[in-house]
Amino acid sequence: MARRHPVVIDLTGSDDEGPYPKREQARISTATAIPTGFNLKPATDELKLAIRSANIGRLQGSVLSLCDKIPGATQLLSQMLLVPPARAPTAPIVVNALHGNKRRLVPRWATCINCELEFDVSDNDDDTACEYHRGHIDVDWSSGTWADWDEDCHGPMDTEENQDEYPDGFKWTCCDTTKGSMYCGYDRATGEEFERDGCRVGRHQTGAEGSKKRRIY
Template identity: 35%
Template sequence: MEVIDLTNLPISDDEGGAVSREELENAVDDMTDARLRKIVIRLADRIPAFRSALVKEAMVVSGKKRKAVPRWDVCANCKEEYDISGERDDEECCYHSGDLDADEDYFADHGEDCHGPMDTKENRAQFPQGFIWDCCDENALSEGCETGQHVSGGKPKKRR
């Protein structure tokens, strides 16, 4: 059986021009989150089939009152997005339970009076090997030392 790739076929716009899927993806990637949310809600209001598909992708019915809740959450431990309606696995989440501290030996030549504090967001990003987890004594590049199920609550509420 031959597989036909339709992903790069052009999409017609309102002016009759053709827009490729890649061009559309690039436009979406360049939008602000706020603009994208407005467009999604506007489409859901105007197109019942879009609204129905969006509800199926974004919401689940939960609890005794059968209330619709967001389907996706971010784990408080590993910070990964997960489907709350999916089957839970005791090893789906890999994380560190401790705190990340600057490794004084790694930054031995780093005088805070001259170079500023060692433990900064910039240094953590630029020198992850210079920070040690106090839960396992591994550096920031190491995979989590604990596993478990995802825990709700890692996503800050969206600003409107």
């Protein structure tokens, strides 16, 4: 019987190089080859719906259990979710009981501490990617919105519902602008102006950047 070669599956759906240099990619692709005879079956519509409706904790538990049960799952997930530290200089240091705090591979995806969006730590060179405020939303007592507002009749002013319904009645404590105001930003690299949602702009941050200064316009 002819020998069948292992099948390499690209779960990223992308043709680009990915987070690893080509030589590293080739090494990982070999390591993550699905064993011959593995019954590959795309997710059914029912399973897709179940995945999208499950909460994050249940999905994390399901993925972790796959690492214990499916050959190659750990390597595949590592390829998708980890990057070499050289490509993610600001990624959080993961302290490993066995290896001290040497950084081997680090998480590729992180949540920005400023804008709270997920970002790719190996592709975080854009100085205008993160738009955010340093302060918080507070009631603007000088706003005409509250001229005839009686909390005994109308209820409390500072509620999320009121923030949505009466944005002019609230302002950011960091810049005194109304909630939802757009700022005009200036990109020093290209010389172009752009509209941004936040009085501050910079790169996304993980919180592990230490005292490095961010460029703020």
